[in-house]
Amino acid sequence: MPNVIQYIIRRLILVVVLMWIVSMVTFAIFFLIPSATGTSPAVLFAGKAPTPDTVKSVEIKFGLKDSIPVQYAHFVEGIFVGRHFDNGADKSYCPPPCLGFSFVNNQPVWNEITSDLPVTLSLAAGASIMWLVSGTAIGVLSALKRRSFFDRAAMGLALAGVSLPIYFTGLVLLDLISYNWQILPNVHYVGFTDNPLSWARNMLLPWISLTFLYAALYARLTRAGMLETMSEDYIRTARAKGLSESRVITRHALRAALTPIVTIFGLDLGQLLGGAILTEYTFGLIGIGHLSIDAISRQDLPVIMGVTLFAAFFIVFANLVVDVLYAFVDPRVRYS
Amino acid sequence: MTDIHERPALSPTAFLDVRDLRIHFATDDGLVRAVDGLSFSVERGKSLAIVGESGSGKSVTSLGILGLYNKRNARVSGQIFLDGQELVDASPDAVRALRGQKMSMIFQDPLSSLHPYYTIGWQIEEAYRVHNNVSKAEARTRAIELLRRVGIPQPDKRVDDYPHQFSGGMRQRAMIAMSLSCNPELLIADEPTTALDVTVQAQILDLMQDLQQEYNSAIILITHDLGVVAELADDVVVMYAGRAMEYGTVSDIFYSPEHPYTWGLLASVTRLDRERSERLQPIPGNPPSLINVPPGCPFHRRCRYEALNGGKQRVERPALEESGPGHYVACHLPVEERRRIFRDEVATLL
Numbered sequence: 001m002p003n004v005i006q007y008i009i010r011r012l013i014l015v016v017v018l019m020w021i022v023s024m025v026t027f028a029i030f031f032l033i034p035s036a037t038g039t040s041p042a043v044l045f046a047g048k049a050p051t052p053d054t055v056k057s058v059e060i061k062f063g064l065k066d067s068i069p070v071q072y073a074h075f076v077e078g079i080f081v082g083r084h085f086d087n088g089a090d091k092s093y094c095p096p097p098c099l100g101f102s103f104v105n106n107q108p109v110w111n112e113i114t115s116d117l118p119v120t121l122s123l124a125a126g127a128s129i130m131w132l133v134s135g136t137a138i139g140v141l142s143a144l145k146r147r148s149f150f151d152r153a154a155m156g157l158a159l160a161g162v163s164l165p166i167y168f169t170g171l172v173l174l175d176l177i178s179y180n181w182q183i184l185p186n187v188h189y190v191g192f193t194d195n196p197l198s199w200a201r202n203m204l205l206p207w208i209s210l211t212f213l214y215a216a217l218y219a220r221l222t223r224a225g226m227l228e229t230m231s232e233d234y235i236r237t238a239r240a241k242g243l244s245e246s247r248v249i250t251r252h253a254l255r256a257a258l259t260p261i262v263t264i265f266g267l268d269l270g271q272l273l274g275g276a277i278l279t280e281y282t283f284g285l286i287g288i289g290h291l292s293i294d295a296i297s298r299q300d301l302p303v304i305m306g307v308t309l310f311a312a313f314f315i316v317f318a319n320l321v322v323d324v325l326y327a328f329v330d331p332r333v334r335y336s
Numbered sequence: 337m338t339d340i341h342e343r344p345a346l347s348p349t350a351f352l353d354v355r356d357l358r359i360h361f362a363t364d365d366g367l368v369r370a371v372d373g374l375s376f377s378v379e380r381g382k383s384l385a386i387v388g389e390s391g392s393g394k395s396v397t398s399l400g401i402l403g404l405y406n407k408r409n410a411r412v413s414g415q416i417f418l419d420g421q422e423l424v425d426a427s428p429d430a431v432r433a434l435r436g437q438k439m440s441m442i443f444q445d446p447l448s449s450l451h452p453y454y455t456i457g458w459q460i461e462e463a464y465r466v467h468n469n470v471s472k473a474e475a476r477t478r479a480i481e482l483l484r485r486v487g488i489p490q491p492d493k494r495v496d497d498y499p500h501q502f503s504g505g506m507r508q509r510a511m512i513a514m515s516l517s518c519n520p521e522l523l524i525a526d527e528p529t530t531a532l533d534v535t536v537q538a539q540i541l542d543l544m545q546d547l548q549q550e551y552n553s554a555i556i557l558i559t560h561d562l563g564v565v566a567e568l569a570d571d572v573v574v575m576y577a578g579r580a581m582e583y584g585t586v587s588d589i590f591y592s593p594e595h596p597y598t599w600g601l602l603a604s605v606t607r608l609d610r611e612r613s614e615r616l617q618p619i620p621g622n623p624p625s626l627i628n629v630p631p632g633c634p635f636h637r638r639c640r641y642e643a644l645n646g647g648k649q650r651v652e653r654p655a656l657e658e659s660g661p662g663h664y665v666a667c668h669l670p671v672e673e674r675r676r677i678f679r680d681e682v683a684t685l686l
Contacts, residue, residue, distance in 0.1 A: 233448040239404055240443075241463040241514070242436030255453055331498040332452060 100302035135215035139222025161216025270318025274311025350377035385569035457495035505536035
C-alpha cells in the first residue's frame, strides 16, 4: 500500500511544521508575559526581593541577554540534545528533552511533567475506554430503538450529561459514593504498578464523572450517525442481498456510522492527555492540568511553556493518529 | 375492489404473479397510498417494464416484492406469488431467504448503493456466501467470474478495488454482477441506467438482455425512460398514483395506446425522426399527492379529454378492463372513442 505510506509521510511533515509553529508561539509567551507584567524573567526566577547581582547572575546563567532568535535556538537545542546552564560556580545540566528549569522548584520542567503524567494518563486511558464503549453502545441502541422509552430516557440522560459540569457530577458522586455510602475510597492516586486494584478503585469516580460528560456526547453523535447511515442506499442493498438484520447493522451500518467517531475520539483523547483541569481539581488529583494551573498562578514561565508544548504535542499527535487511522478505515481517504 | 377487472392477465402458471397489491404507509401527514391495487404478471425469460412519473409508486412496488419496506409503518395487502410461493403473508425470514437468491435487485445509483468501505469483491462475495455454503476462496473465484461475465476488464485485479475506484458504468456492472451472484430467477432493475451516460446505458441494456437469455430469468424494469422500455421490455405497466392505467404488450403501448396518460408520456419523449419545429408536449400539471388521491379517476385533473366523460371521472374509479387480447386500460372513455381520438388526434403527434 504505497499510497498509505505516502499519506502518512505527508501527515508527518505537517506534524513537524505544526510543532515548530507551536514551539515558536509558546516561546513568545516567555517574553510577552514578563513584558506585559513589567518584570524580567530573571526577576521571576531569582525569588523574592532579589538583589541586582542575583538577577544578573540568573540572566547570565539562562542566557537571557542573548537575542531572542539565539535564545530560541538554544531552547530548541535543549529539547533535542539537552542544555548546560553555566554560571561559574553554579552549574546545572538539563538532559533532553530540556524544556528549561522550573522557576519555583528549580528542577527540569520535564521532570515535573513526567512526575504528574501518570495521573493524567490513568485518568484519560480509563475514562476514554469507558465513555467510548458506553457512549457508542447507547447511541446504537437508541438509534435502533428509535422513539422507544429507552431512546428517550438515554437521550434525556445524555442531555444532562453534556449540560452538567464535572465539578457538579464529581462532587455529587464523591458525596454519595465515598462519604455517605463509603463504597469507594476518597480519591487519592495510587500508582498502577504499585497496586492495580487500588489504582482502579481510586480512579473509578473520576472516570465515571468524565464518562458521564463524554459518553453523553458520543451517544448523541452515534445515534445521529446510525440513523443517517441506516437510511443510506447501501443499507438497502445489504438488505436486498438477503443478509440478516444483525449483519446489516454490524457489518454495514456500524462500520460507516462509527468512522466519524474515530476522529472525535482521537481529538478528545489528545485534549485530555494535555490535562483535565476541572476533573483533577474536583478529585484532588495532581496531574498535568493541576501542574499547568499551578504554574500559571505562580508565573512559572518555563513550566507554562513546557506544559503548553506538551499538550500541543498530544493534540497534534492525536490528529496524526486519527488521520492515519482514517486512511485505514475509509478507503476513499487513502486514494485522494 | 378485488373484482375480476382488477386482475388482468393472470395465468395460474405465471412465474411472478402480483394480485391487487396495496402498499400504504402511515405517516404524520396521513396515509400514503403508494401502491393501490396493482396487478401484473411476468413469465420466465420475459421482461416487464413499469413506467410512470416520479412518485407513481414504481419503486415502492419493486421494494414491496422484495419485502423491503419498513414493517413499522407499511401496510401491505394483496398477493405476490413467486414461482407459486406467496410472499405478502410469508414470514420475514422466508422472504429474506429468497432475497438475493431467487429474486434480486439492481439499484438506480450504483455509487450510493455500494458500500464505500468495502471492496467490490467483498460485497459480491458476501451476496454469494449468504445463500451458499462455500469457502472464502470459492466465493472469491465466483466474484471474479461474475465480474468477467459483466465485462469488467482484468477482473482478478479489479475485484480488490473499492467502488469509488470504478467508473459509473463499471459500478453498475459490478452491481449487476452482485445481483446475479446466486443466479436469480427474478431480477428487478430500478432505473438501472438513469445515472449513466448514453453510451454506457446502451451497453448495460445489452448486457441485461444477454444475461436474460443466458439465465432465462424474469426481469422487472422500473423506468421512466420509454427508450429503455422499447429496447428491453415485452410487456408494459403504465403506473399512475399507485395504480395501473394501462397494461399491455410493448406494441400495444407504443402503437395502439388507449389511455390519455400513456399518450401524454409518449408525446413527451424526444424523437430523432420528428420535425424539429414540433415541440415536446409535456403533460400539464403534477401527479396528485398520494395522501389525498382525488376520488374517481386519479388522472382526471390533468386529462385533456376529461370533459368527454360527463362527470363520471370525478366520482368513479375506472376499472382496468380488457380492451384487446392482453391489453388492459383503466379509462372511462368508451373504447371506440379512445381509439378514434388516438387515430385522429394523437397518433399524428407521436
